Every structure is written in structure tokens, then in C-alpha cells.
Amino acid sequence: MKIKTNTIIDKQKKGKQSFVKEELTSDVTLRQDKEKIFYKDKSEKTAEQILNLFKNKEIDKEWSFKGCKTSDTGKWTHSYHRYPAKFIPQLVEKLIDEYVSNENAHINDPFMGCGTTIVTALSRGYKASGTDINKIAYLITKVKATPIPPEYLNKKIKQFSTVVKHLEDKNELFYKEVESYIPIRHIERINYWFTEDVKIKLGKLLKLIYEESDLTIRDFFTIAFSHILKNCSLWLQESTKPTRDINKKLVNPYDLFLKHLKKMERGNNSFYKIVPLKIKNNINKFLNIQIGDARIQPVSDGEVDLIVSSSPYVTSYEYADLHQLSTIWLDLVEDLKEYKKQFIGTSFKKCNNRTLRSKIAMNIVNTMFKKDSKIAKEIETFFIDMEEVFDESFRILKHGGRCCYVIGNTKLKGVDILNAEVFAESLQYSGFKIDRIIKREIPSKILPQKRDEKTGRFANNKEANYEAYPIEYIVIGLKG
Numbered sequence: 468m469k470i471k472t473n474t475i476i477d478k479q480k481k482g483k484q485s486f487v488k489e490e491l492t493s494d495v496t497l498r499q500d501k502e503k504i505f506y507k508d509k510s511e512k513t514a515e516q517i518l519n520l521f522k523n524k525e526i527d528k529e530w531s532f533k534g535c536k537t538s539d540t541g542k543w544t545h546s547y548h549r550y551p552a553k554f555i556p557q558l559v560e561k562l563i564d565e566y567v568s569n570e571n572a573h574i575n576d577p578f579m580g581c582g583t584t585i586v587t588a589l590s591r592g593y594k595a596s597g598t599d600i601n602k603i604a605y606l607i608t609k610v611k612a613t614p615i616p617p618e619y620l621n622k623k624i625k626q627f628s629t630v631v632k633h634l635e636d637k638n639e640l641f642y643k644e645v646e647s648y649i650p651i652r653h654i655e656r657i658n659y660w661f662t663e664d665v666k667i668k669l670g671k672l673l674k675l676i677y678e679e680s681d682l683t684i685r686d687f688f689t690i691a692f693s694h695i696l697k698n699c700s701l702w703l704q705e706s707t708k709p710t711r712d713i714n715k716k717l718v719n720p721y722d723l724f725l726k727h728l729k730k731m732e733r734g735n736n737s738f739y740k741i742v743p744l745k746i747k748n749n750i751n752k753f754l755n756i757q758i759g760d761a762r763i764q765p766v767s768d769g770e771v772d773l774i775v776s777s778s779p780y781v782t783s784y785e786y787a788d789l790h791q792l793s794t795i796w797l798d799l800v801e802d803l804k805e806y807k808k809q810f811i812g813t814s815f816k817k818c819n820n821r822t823l824r825s826k827i828a829m830n831i832v833n834t835m836f837k838k839d840s841k842i843a844k845e846i847e848t849f850f851i852d853m854e855e856v857f858d859e860s861f862r863i864l865k866h867g868g869r870c871c872y873v874i875g876n877t878k879l880k881g882v883d884i885l886n887a888e889v890f891a892e893s894l895q896y897s898g899f900k901i902d903r904i905i906k907r908e909i910p911s912k913i914l915p916q917k918r919d920e921k922t923g924r925f926a927n928n929k930e931a932n933y934e935a936y937p938i939e940y941i942v943i944g945l946k947g
């Protein structure tokens with residue numbers, strides 16, 4: 468069967484993978500070719516064996532990191548910017564400790580988020596590469612991964628703070644100039660989320676930031692600006708969902724900004740101390756990150772030693788919505804609707820006549836279909852997208868390299884969404900052997916969120932009826 472599809476993946480994969488025929492005309496052909504090749508592997512587990520493997524899995528207490536304090540999880544540059552469902556760095560460090568011995572190692576994360584894996588890799592002197600489709604995630608990662616000489620940063624912050632403190636007294640002319648820094652195409656959204664007074668103050672701050680000529684420093688300030696937006700807006704503080712709180716007590720943006728800059732400065736200084744000299748001297752040689760799709764890594768075949776990543780979840784966070792304050796203020800996106808479609812796990816994405824390989828996934832989709840055909844389609848699209856991510860992981864890893872995907876299971880409309888089991892099965896179809904499954908508890912103080920049982924979406928603790936991921940898995944595939 469040949470179905471004409473024209474996805475970016477089709478275009479990119481041609482010529483990249485030796486086992487894929489040159490004249491691919493469809494995803495379906497690609498999938499059948501791969502199945503033929505990889506089903507021959509004797510160590511491959513059936514769907515049933517995988518389900519049993521997970522059923523009998525005990526929690527491994529060593530991976531709970533129960534003793535970790537906020538100062539440990541937020542060390543170095545890790546508390547520059549809030550980010551939903553981020554890793555704790557200790558988890559990445561432990562995986563690196565267990566699996567990396569090569570001093571010139573290369574570590575990759577196709578779903579960088581706020582860059583926990585990337586920062587950790589650099590802190591150990593390794594090469595780091597990765598992607599995120601979320602433009603603000605890319606900028607956060609870039610800034611967190613770039614150590615700045617402390618004296619220089621201190622000088623820049625001092626100069627900037629002096630000017631910020633005088634912003635209140637700026638005259639009418641300055642006010643007019645500021646208006647051009649408030650992105651007009653998003654003005655309705657900005658007016659919805661910000662009071663007039665705050666909007667003008669933020670415009671003034673942004674104007675100053677964009678006048679900074681050193682791009683590294685400008686990005687550093689931009690991330691501080693992006694981080695304070697939630698606190699300055701009418702966004703309900705304890706919610707990750709875009710909910711307005713018109714009675715919110717607002718704080719002066721200038722005070723918030725300067726306070727956060729100081730915190731970031733302390734983070735930079737401690738990061739600077741531990742990052743090896745070779746990285747500080749030549750960051751561009753070691754850091755290779757892009758705004759882009761997880762299925763297209765900026766890396767040649769067989770280059771990577773270890774992948775540590777956590778994917779989005781199906782219909783949980785709409786990352787594009789969650790980061791909309793930064794997206795509108797920094798004017799990152801022209802067409803928000805098109806942008807949203809590029810996110811994996813979103814309800815805006817379409818399946819495009821591709822077929823699932825995982826039998827466990829098919830079962831979940833069929834069960835859901837009886838309850839809600841729209842959600843069933845979304846789940847199907849999510850798992851197919853993830854299968855393509857795993858193909859790319861296989862391509863970029865060295866022989867003997869591993870990919871570690873951190874994922875939790877959940878329930879939607881009463882149907883168990885066995886993400887971890889599907890990931891394990893799907894990794895095999897991409898050519899991996901299942902090397903290890905780690906079951907870990909997430910201690911409640913670092914548990915990211917709770918879920919609303921009806922919608923499956925993340926919610927704040929008051930709205931949710933059960934814990935989202937008290938348990939999660941690290942599914943580890945070996946390229947043997």
C-alpha cells in the first residue's frame with residue numbers, strides 16, 4: 468500500500484538512514500521496510516512480555532532522590548526560568564554516571580525543554596546537542612548553558628540596574644518610543660493579561676534590553692524578563708493553565724526584574740566555577756542546539772553516546788499556550804495557530820495517514836475510540852510521532868549508545884495510557900534492545916503537577932482529583 472504523504476520527516480530521512488530506500492514515497496513503506504529488518508532480532512520482546520515486564524517492576528528507591536532540597540534541584544543555572552515538567556538535574560547526573568565513560572562524550576536531548584540535560588552535559592565537559600520546537604525553551608536553554616565571566620556580568624548588571632532605577636522618571640517622548648516595543652500584532656492578548664501601567668513598564672524594560680549590544684548579555688536579560696512575566700500579569704499565580712485572576716496583587720516589574728537578575732547572577736557564578744575551561748573557552752564547539760522538531764537532530768549518524776530526554780505527554784500541557792506571555796512579548800511567533808500544530812502531544816496535530824507500529828499503542832487507541840474518537844486520534848498521532856523520534860535517536864547514537872526516555876503513565880477518560888510500555892515496544896521497532904526499565908517514585912515535593920481526571924489535562928492541586936505521576940519510568944534502549 469502506498470499513501471502519498473509529504474511530511475518534513477519524509478524529506479529529511481531520505482539519504483540519512485542507510486536502511487531506508489532512496490525513493491521513499493510514503494511513511495507506510497518506510498515502516499514496513501523497518502519491520503522486516505528488525506523483527507528478525509531474537510532478543511526482541513513481544514507486546515505481552517513487555518506488559519509483564521512492567522507489571523512485575525519494583526520501585527527502585529535509588530532513583531527517587533528523596534533527600535534533594537530545592538537548593539540542590541535549582542543549583543547553578545537551573546532556576547533561571549520556570550518550566551513545566553522539567554527534570555531534576557540529579558536524575559540526568561545519575562544516568563550520565565552510570566552510562567558515560569568516554570571523556571569526549573556527546574549527549575543529546577531531542578526535547579530539551581529548559582535544558583536540564585544540556586546544562587548537565589556541559590557541566591561535565593561533554594558535548595551537548597538537542598532541539599525544542601518551543602522558541603522560548605531554546606532561548607532558556609541557550610542562556611542557561613552559556614557561562615559568563617562573573618566580573619563582566621556583574622559590571623553589566625550594575626550598569627543596567629542603574630538605568631532601570633531611573634525608568635520611572637522618563638519623559639513623554641520616551642513613552643512614545645516605548646510603544647514600538649509592545650508587539651502590536653499581539654496587543655489584544657497583552658491587554659488581556661497586563662494592566663496598562665505594567666504594560667508600559669514592561670515596554671520600557673524591553674526597550675532597554677534590546678539596546679544592549681552584547682548579544683549574550685541581551686539574551687541573559689531577556690530570559691530574566693521572560694521569567695517575571697507571569698508574576699507581573701493577571702495569570703492566576705498557582706496555575707499553569709492560562710486562567711485570569713483579576714484580583715491578583717501586582718508587584719512592580721522593575722523590582723521583580725532586578726531581584727531575579729541578582730538570582731541569575733548567583734546561578735551563573737556557581738555554574739561558571741564548575742564548568743571545565745575547555746567549554747568556557749569555546750562554547751560553540753560543545754553546544755549544538757536548535758529550535759526544531761525532535762525528529763530532526765542537528766547531528767550526523769552515530770555521533771552520540773547518550774540521549775537523556777522526556778517527551779511531552781499526549782493532550783496534557785499545551786506548551787505553546789503555557790508560554791504565551793513570553794511568546795507574545797518577545798514576538799516570537801507570527802502565526803500562533805500554525806506554531807501550535809508543530810508540538811508533539813498537542814490536540815492541534817494531525818495524523819496524516821501514517822500507521823502505528825506498536826501493538827500496545829493500537830490497543831490503547833482502539834479502547835479509547837469507543838469512548839472518544841477525537842482523543843483516540845490524538846493518542847494515535849502522539850505515538851506515531853514518538854516512533855519517528857525513536858528512529859532519529861537510533862540514527863544519531865553510536866553502537867553501544869543508549870537512549871533514556873523518562874515518562875509516566877496516566878489515565879484519560881478512564882483508559883490507561885501506558886506511555887512507558889508503548890515507548891519500550893516502539894524503541895524495539897526503531898532497532899533498539901530494551902536495556903533497562905527503571906521505576907521511580909516522584910517525591911511529592913517535586914511532583915510537577917496533578918491531573919484533572921475528566922480532561923486528562925494538568926491542573927492545579929485544588930482542581931485535580933488525583934496525582935498525575937507519582938510514579939514514572941526511565942525506559943532505556945540500547946543500540947547494540
Ligand SMILES: C[S@@+](CC[C@H](N)C(=O)[O-])C[C@H]1O[C@@H](n2cnc3c(N)ncnc32)[C@H](O)[C@@H]1O
Pocket residue numbers: 550551552553554555577578579580581582583584598599600601604759760761762776777778779786809810811812
Ligand atoms: C517534558 S518537556 C521536557 C522538559 C525537559 N526535560 C527539561 O528538563 O526541561 C517536553 C518538551 O518537548 C517539547 N516539544 C514538543 N513538541 C516538540 C517537537 N515536535 N519537537 C521538539 N520538541 C518538542 C516541548 O516544547 C517541551 O519543552
